[in-house]
Amino acid sequence: MVRLTIDRRAIEAQPGQTIMQAAQDNGIQIPHLCHEPRLIPTGACRLCQVHVGALDRPPVLACATPVSEGIEVVTESPELAARRKLILELLLSEHRVACTTCDADGECVLQDLAYRYDAREWTYGTFPHSEPVPLNYTSENRAIEYDLEKCVRCGRCVRFCDEVQGACALTFDSRGIGARINTAYGRPLHQSDCELCGGCVRVCPTGAMREKAARGLGRRKDLTRVRTTCTYCGVGCTMELNVNPRLNRIARVTTEPGMGSNDGNLCVKGHFAFDFVNSPERLTKPLIRENGSFREAGWQEAIARASQGLAAARDQYGPEGLAFLSSARCTNEENYLMQKLARMAGKTNNVDQCATTCHAPTVAGLALSLGSGAMTNAIGEIKNVQTLFLIGANPTEAHPIVGLEMKKAMRKGARLIVCDPRDTWMARHAQIHIKHRPGTDNMLVNAMMNHILAANLHDQAFVAERCERFDALCENVKDYTVARAAEVCGVDAELIRRAAEWYAKGAPSAIFYTLGITEHTCGTENVQNLANLAMLCGQIGKESSGINPIRGQNNVQGACDMGAINTVLTGYQKVSDEAVRAKFAKAWGGALPANPGGRVTDFIEKAEAGELKAFYVLGEDPVLSEPNQAKVIESLKKLDFLVVQEIFMTETAKLADVILPATCFAEKDGTFTNTERRVQRVRKAVEPPGEARPDWRILCDMSTAMGYPMNYVGASEIFDEIAALTPSFGGISYERIDKLGLQWPCPTRDHPGTGFLHKGRFTRGKGLMHAIRHRPPAEEPDAAYPFMLSTGRTLYHYNIGNMTRKTASIAQKQNENFVELHRLDAERLGIADGGLARVSTRRGSLVIRAHVGDKVRPGGLWMPFHFVESVTNKLTNDAFDNITRTAEYKCCAARIEDAGAPRA
Amino acid sequence: MSKLTPEIEKLREARRAARRRRPARAVRICTTGCRALGALEVHAAFERELAAAGLTDKVALLKTGCQGICAGAPVIGVDPEGILYLGAKPEDVPEIVRTTLVGGAVVERLCFQGRQGPIPKRVDIPFFAVQKPLVLARCGRIDPTSIESALADGSYEMLERALTGMEPEAVIAEITASGLRGRGGAGFPTGRKWSATRAAPGELKYLICNADEGDPGAFMDRAVVEGDPHAVLEGLLIAAHAIGARQGYVYVRAEYPIAIEHLKLAIAQAREHGLLGDNILGTGMAFDVKIKAGAGAFVCGEETALLASIEGKRGQPRTRPPFPAQSGLWGKPTCINNVETLANIAPILRMGGAVYAGLGTPTSKGTKIFALAGKVKYTGLVEVPIGITMNQLVNDIGGGVPAGSAFKAAQMGGPSGGCVPARYLDMPIDYETVKEVGAIMGSGGLIILDGATCMVDLARYFMDFCAKESCGKCPPCRIGTTRMLEILTRICAGEGKPEDIARLEELGGQVKKNSLCGLGQTAPNPVLTTIRHFRSEYEAHVNERRCPAAVCRRLIGFKILPEKCICCGRCAKACPVPCIAGKIGKAPARATEQDRENGKVGEPFAIQSALCIKCGACFDICPVAAIEKK
Incomplete structure (x- = not known):
């Protein structure tokens, strides 16, 4: 500790801290414009000058000067005030002082400081300002407006774009008085490298960078900030919805460093993709199908009709006659109610949610190997990982804030190994990129373990002490030589060896994976094999070291935790366990069903077979999200009765008998659990549109109508019931997670939550090693379909796109489906970059735009699946993981041909 | 310390051979x-x-x-006659x-x-008499494209000595003893800079030669790199040995193509002779040099901006700490020395630090090169012991101000410097004294001004330069220089306000105090020193709407004195407006009767001042000085 005084107050600071940091930690506000805690000090604004020691010595910059023992810092004096006033008056001399119409009024640092130092805007002449804003790189852009005449050139935006986001889209242009912010070559923002993270807007101290869509929707004093959790991916960013209550509108989204795991950062979806909340396409009234079309209905009638349809199937066909699809988009409370409704009112274990579509192999695989299926480390630990091992993960697009944490680690010198068939951002920045063939992960991982064992790099003590069935693993990987893997995976053997060595020796190493691992017919095995690798090297159960599936949906972790799975109840308490069933039966006042139940992919097959008669779908659109769309539609049409609870008219809803208008995340209270097992609050910010109701209320009414009364006054009451029934949630309450969420397991009220799992002991006791054989994908390229097609997510859109595609600025960046193919293939087939191509599989065919390059391997194709007008899942293969029934989205055989010239 | 190596022997043999071939x-x-x-x-x-x-x-x-x-x-x-x-x-x-x-x-x-x-003979010319060429000793004598030519004249002898007989600490001690201060302008003691870089922890250290000479009128670094590039390389090598640097850069402005060409050649030749690379002269020392051409920003002469530019970033200075000696190029300890500083190293080792320290004044040792320009008879590059008086420089070396005018002031140190008025002619030129009168040694630019220079206009010129060259990072410099320029422009245009002079002083003082780097910290100097020493000229502009030097166009008028006009009509021909009328012929005063009869008498020309654009074309062309400017 360094002791010093600031304005005669004795304080203690960390060695290496700057005077600015020490002051801020102690609540002392030193004026500044360019300083930002996430950015390297630049010393541009000159406002943070302070005296150190004698007042007649030249002042120093608080932002750049480290603290030292015994110094006496003075932050205010007539001299400093004169200096600050001069600087502020110079800034005001070129500033469009238009606070009356400025969106930043009331939260503008320049405004505050000018007031504080009595700086006048006319002292050095008033600048002839233009109206409207002079044309610049944002003029044609729909997301962000840059107003040069409000810009103080502090460079926060440029530095954020460079130092935090790593997009390097912004730069200073020109010099002297003409210096301004620009993109490279002055390209329009949406055509630049900008990723629309909104960071420039969030760090701007004045009104120079603002969201165009927020223009006129409110100033600081008009807006209420509601702290909540982002509704998109599983990172679970803490954000504040800035709501104008008069308009019942979200004006903009903000967040601050230190507010959550995202530490002040957001991605394009978190910052911009909330226009859907206020969309005119929202469902506002219950709809009932009558004579082939929908008519509006009252809630009472809709609930009655829906409950009758479900109850009829239950009563006529028993527990296998109806199924419930819960939603990873909804809150923990709602998922809890849905599975309770399924089991108590529906009397069936036929309950699932979209984890089956994505990370079910994680839940199953890690549970088998380690005893619990979740990310073992916390997001905050990522920056201290020394060797990052990414396989089948594209964090900068699918989980951008986790991507930022990885960038932090890289800036601190971490080594990066990426195994991915595609040149993702991370792959391009990796020291080792293993660009292996899709579907050869186990070959690769086995060969790595083969090499690690041969080189004696495994952690023998860890294996001996904490793992079992090591012999089986050794025996299994014997055949998987590096040479063989190099051949099968199509990569350089040396890369495999080096990756194995780096991973084994990393201090520490951590594995990160997502759907590139799970969405295979061998998905669960892939996961188990990664667990093998981590255990073999002892790279698990430590801080910043472990195996980390990054979950896809905002609350897919929670949906699983809440027991919206056929085989488990809350906190993965097994349905098959007699004691568990008894406990729940007592709490819920009735016997639990004992049927095995199935997965969503089973539901569709059973509907096809005529065994499933009624289906209640909550906030999911299987018609778009499940593979082989034609078959899904055909199957759902065979149902006797389909209830869909939604915020938009989805493709699945179009097939429904009753549609119930629900509320989105901004219109209700509850909790989401993010990928690092952190239970976080979701808060109501705006009133729902029309007669739309919170899902938990609809579920209560439905259950009651089906004969199992449910009554709760609010989400908090539901959560308390969950906590009481779930040991790993026992210590969590709304009160405790008011500001910052808690990571389960958190069994007691005084438990601080669990940052990383498996410390000293695996959840299941000893880690179980599995002998995993390499199995090729269900469908491999052949003469008729010579390409291997994989699907995935892009940065700009979220899954089926019905939320993100409502935002115009995002549409400007990416608004149509495309296929990536290798330039060699494109040349051979005469397909032009930007031209149209027909992609066909045994299940369907689409004409879409071709993106030619070298992101994919020769022979590979890659497509996103966000576009309802061009449904990629018409093409994908309905072949499933042998354990969790997750579809093989990452591999199917396809054909591509030229379909015309580029559109003008 | 290394022993004599075969490679050194080989170099010596090459030198002996070159000397034998040296023509008489x-x-x-x-x-x-x-x-x-x-x-x-x-x-x-x-x-x-x-x-x-x-x-x-x-x-x-x-x-x-x-x-x-x-x-x-x-x-x-x-x-050989000289x-x-x-x-x-x-x-x-x-x-x-x-x-x-x-x-x-x-x-x-x-x-x-x-x-x-x-x-x-050169030696007899007064321009050279007072000079003491140490740095420029070889410049103008050798063929800078030939390493043999340089070797014959003693290049790399001091490197040999340093590598074979001096520990790095001994080299630093010698430089410290010499009292050498950075010649780029700031005058920081070179020995201290070197010890700090040597002491900084880290395997990889960088050494940078700053050849981004940007001051208008200064060209000594250019002359050294163009005329004796091996002097720079030898200085770099000795410095690298002293501080333990492995990689060197020469940051040279792209506007100096000959310097870049000669330096490239010199580097290639030095590498051939084993003077650069992994095992220099067989001693095991590793050092190499890359050239980085600057893109023409004045601010890149500032060391942190220079570092950013080498790193491929926008050339903007950054705040210190950390100092480059701790964290410089790509975060590694870095020493940055100016060309002239480095070219002083071998001469110091040759004569010994103590002898070198005998040159100059107690606080400013050695010699300094000045680029003598402006209203002086003999302009050029002069290298003199520090402490010489302005009088010696202007009159003894420069041959004085041309006839018909008088020395008014010397502008020292370019846009960062200030004006030294005539009353300080006997002032010794050293770092401290120059600073006392408000100027700086700077890189050695010295512009001599005579009565035809308007000091307000001069200040405006330099402020215009600084405002344009400000990188735009910090508000005091970015906005402050522009606001000062606006005020100066206004004053020169005859629109000055009574409070403008005080405002310039206040603003100038604040820009100096608050700016991030040397550019802004010194940009107001020309304004502040001219106000200090020539306040009456400012007051004449502001209060009387008059430019005493008759330079500021908006404040002057041209008038043809009819009694002097010879009616030649050249002024009317030269006038671009035109606003001069008269009749060509004999001047009435000189006309004879006959002329009158023949109608050959002209009418004196006159300027219609309402139309006059004050371009001065008539004034310049008039053969009899019949046009008055005031």
């Missing part, structure tokens, strides 16, 4: 700075004429760097060959013209 009879033509005034054509003429005279083998014809007296460009030296010919044209070359090289006599009309007649 030589013609040396400056083809760097003098190139702009036809030096290459003169060189070609020499080639032709020497061949014609059959002297090609007997006379060595050398293209050299700057020989100092730029007023006499192109400058030609003839040895004759200096100034301003020769290609057509003069046959005569030089005939008279001097064949005839052994002097072409007097091409010699320096002293008060008592032509002075043929």
Whole structure:
């Protein structure tokens, strides 16, 4: 500790801290414009000058000067005030002082400081300002407006774009008085490298960078900030919805460093993709199908009709006659109610949610190997990982804030190994990129373990002490030589060896994976094999070291935790366990069903077979999200009765008998659990549109109508019931997670939550090693379909796109489906970059735009699946993981041909 | 410390061989700075004429760097006599060959013209008499494109000595003892900079030569790199040995193509001779040098901006700490020395730090090169012991202000510097004294001003330069310089407000105090020193709407004095507006009766001042000074 005084107050600071940091930690506000805690000090604004020691010595910059023992810092004096006033008056001399119409009024640092130092805007002449804003790189852009005449050139935006986001889209242009912010070559923002993270807007101290869509929707004093959790991916960013209550509108989204795991950062979806909340396409009234079309209905009638349809199937066909699809988009409370409704009112274990579509192999695989299926480390630990091992993960697009944490680690010198068939951002920045063939992960991982064992790099003590069935693993990987893997995976053997060595020796190493691992017919095995690798090297159960599936949906972790799975109840308490069933039966006042139940992919097959008669779908659109769309539609049409609870008219809803208008995340209270097992609050910010109701209320009414009364006054009451029934949630309450969420397991009220799992002991006791054989994908390229097609997510859109595609600025960046193919293939087939191509599989065919390059391997194709007008899942293969029934989205055989010239 | 290695022996042999081949009879033509005034054509003429005279083998014809007296460009030296010919044209070359090289006599009309007649020999010319060339010793003598030429003149001898006989600490001690201060402008003690970099922890250290000479009027670094690039390399190598640097850069502005060309050649030649690379002269020392061409930003002469530029970033300074010695290029300890500083290193080792410290003043040791320019008879590069007086520089070396005018002030240190008025003519020029009167030594730019210079306009000129060159990072410099420029422009336009002078002083003081880097911290100097020493000129502009030097166009008027007008009509012809009318003929005062009868009497011309754009064309062209400007 360094002791010093600031304005005669004795304080203690960390060695290496700057005077600015020490002051801020102690609540002392030193004026500044360019300083930002996430950015390297630049010393541009000159406002943070302070005296150190004698007042007649030249002042120093608080932002750049480290603290030292015994110094006496003075932050205010007539001299400093004169200096600050001069600087502020110079800034005001070129500033469009238009606070009356400025969106930043009331939260503008320049405004505050000018007031504080009595700086006048006319002292050095008033600048002839233009109206409207002079044309610049944002003029044609729909997301962000840059107003040069409000810009103080502090460079926060440029530095954020460079130092935090790593997009390097912004730069200073020109010099002297003409210096301004620009993109490279002055390209329009949406055509630049900008990723629309909104960071420039969030760090701007004045009104120079603002969201165009927020223009006129409110100033600081008009807006209420509601702290909540982002509704998109599983990172679970803490954000504040800035709501104008008069308009019942979200004006903009903000967040601050230190507010959550995202530490002040957001991605394009978190910052911009909330226009859907206020969309005119929202469902506002219950709809009932009558004579082939929908008519509006009252809630009472809709609930009655829906409950009758479900109850009829239950009563006529028993527990296998109806199924419930819960939603990873909804809150923990709602998922809890849905599975309770399924089991108590529906009397069936036929309950699932979209984890089956994505990370079910994680839940199953890690549970088998380690005893619990979740990310073992916390997001905050990522920056201290020394060797990052990414396989089948594209964090900068699918989980951008986790991507930022990885960038932090890289800036601190971490080594990066990426195994991915595609040149993702991370792959391009990796020291080792293993660009292996899709579907050869186990070959690769086995060969790595083969090499690690041969080189004696495994952690023998860890294996001996904490793992079992090591012999089986050794025996299994014997055949998987590096040479063989190099051949099968199509990569350089040396890369495999080096990756194995780096991973084994990393201090520490951590594995990160997502759907590139799970969405295979061998998905669960892939996961188990990664667990093998981590255990073999002892790279698990430590801080910043472990195996980390990054979950896809905002609350897919929670949906699983809440027991919206056929085989488990809350906190993965097994349905098959007699004691568990008894406990729940007592709490819920009735016997639990004992049927095995199935997965969503089973539901569709059973509907096809005529065994499933009624289906209640909550906030999911299987018609778009499940593979082989034609078959899904055909199957759902065979149902006797389909209830869909939604915020938009989805493709699945179009097939429904009753549609119930629900509320989105901004219109209700509850909790989401993010990928690092952190239970976080979701808060109501705006009133729902029309007669739309919170899902938990609809579920209560439905259950009651089906004969199992449910009554709760609010989400908090539901959560308390969950906590009481779930040991790993026992210590969590709304009160405790008011500001910052808690990571389960958190069994007691005084438990601080669990940052990383498996410390000293695996959840299941000893880690179980599995002998995993390499199995090729269900469908491999052949003469008729010579390409291997994989699907995935892009940065700009979220899954089926019905939320993100409502935002115009995002549409400007990416608004149509495309296929990536290798330039060699494109040349051979005469397909032009930007031209149209027909992609066909045994299940369907689409004409879409071709993106030619070298992101994919020769022979590979890659497509996103966000576009309802061009449904990629018409093409994908309905072949499933042998354990969790997750579809093989990452591999199917396809054909591509030229379909015309580029559109003008 | 290394012993003599075979490689060193080999280098010595190369030097001995070069010395043996060194010609006695030589013609040396400056083809760097003098190139702009036809030096290459003169060189070609020499080639032709020497061949014609059959002297090609007997006379060595050398293209050299700057020989100092730029007023006499192109400058030609003839040895062994030591004759200096100034301003020769290609057509003069046959005569030089005939008279001097064949005839052994002097072409007097091409010699320096002293008060008592032509002075043929360089050593006798007063311009050179007071000089003490240490850094420029080889410049203008050797062929900068030939390492043999440099070796013959002693290049790399001090490197040999340092590598074979001096521990790094001993080198630093010698430099510290010499009292050498950075010649780039700030005057930071070089020995201290080197020890700090040596002491900084880290395997990889960088050494950078700052050749981004940006001050208008300063060209000493350019002359050294162009004329003696091996002096820079030798300085870098000795410094690298002293501080333990492994990689060097020369950051040189792209506007110096000859410097870059010569430096590239020198680096290639040095590498061939084992003077750069992984095992320098067999001693195991590893060091190499890359050239980084700057893109023309003045601010990149500031060391942190220079570092950013080398890193491929926008050339903007950053705040210190951390200092480059701790965290410089790519975060590694880095030492940045200016060209002239590095070129001082070998001379210091040669003469010994203590002897070097005997030159100059108690606080400012050694010599300094000045770029003497402006209203002085003999402009050029001069290297003098620090502490010489302004009087010596202007009058003894520069030959004084041309007849008809008088020394008014010297502008020292370019846009960062200030003006030293006539009353300080006897002031010794050293770091401290210059600072006391409000100027700075800077890089050594010295512009002599006479009565025809308006000090407000001069200040406006330099402020315009700084405002344009401000990188735009910090508000005091970015906005402050522009606001000061606006005020100065207003004053020069006759629209000054009574409070403007005080505002300039206040704003200037704040810009100095608050700016991030040296650019802004010094940008107000020309304004503040001219206000300090020439306040009355400002007051005349503001209060009387008058420019005493008759420079500021909006404040002057032209008037043709009818009694002086000879009715030649040239003024009317030259007038672009036109606003001058009269009748060509004999001036009425001088007209004869006959003229009158023949109607040959002119009418004195007159300017319609409402239309006059005050371009001064009439004033310049009038053959009898009949036009008054005030």
